[in-house]
Amino acid sequence: MAENLLKEPILDPEEIIKLIPQKPPFVMVDSLYEYTDLTGLTGFTIPEDHMMVDNGVFSEPGLIEHMAQSMSLHRGYQGRISGLDKPKTGFIGAIKSVEIIALPKAGTKLRTYVEILHEIMKVTLVSARTENEKGETLATSEMKTVTVD
Template sequence: MKDVILPILDRDFVENLIPQKFPFVMVDKLIDFRENEIVVGLTVPENNIFVKNSIFQESGLIEHMAQSVALYTGYQFYLKQQPAPVGYIGSIKSIEINQLPNLNEAIETTVTVLQEFMGVTLVDISSKLNGIEIAKGQMKTVLAN
């Protein structure tokens, strides 16, 4: 296991932990990691493909949530010194979005793993702005074979 000091604020390092690449990267920091939980961040940049009229759109927020799950898996593999696997959203049980972030606002998302079995991960996800929950949901992700 590698020694890493959290938080990891290096965008390039974080991007290497997930299969997505620019311009489709929706995470830029790994704030905290422990068994069955990760806290991920994104400061919404001007060049983000999901920003319209200075507002981060619903589709971008949902993709950020999914990539937060991918970062959990990718970081687990990094600690085992293995490359990050490709995965897919298997299902979205529910997503509630109460507010959309503006340009340059910092989203903080907590992913809590409810169940992990044979490459399928079921999670609860909560995204916050300034400590206030703006979105929550439940997703199932599947690793590619």
């Protein structure tokens, strides 16, 4: 297993926003716990008033976007340590698979593990697994993300 290259977790939401191209209110990550060249562990505490919360529950599109933003956060930190001033923009090119096992309630602390499986030029195949604070898997996905300059 590769060594975590973060000296300490990044838990300041203002610092996280500097690492991703998304801006409020469309931000769905608020912490970076671990980073290696190919993996990352992110977090997000779901606010009650978030645009993707309906009747106190975080939506399916919210979970999928959270997983994509977890990859974006990994990329943003990678860019920072390689000297970039601002994060590169990207988008979901294709979703190969997604399984939503349970929808979390507002207030839940999500933890998402991302792993780069394959990369060709600006297209990255990534897997993600999102858990709640009890370690129960809520969703998994495999998607292709595309980075634009």
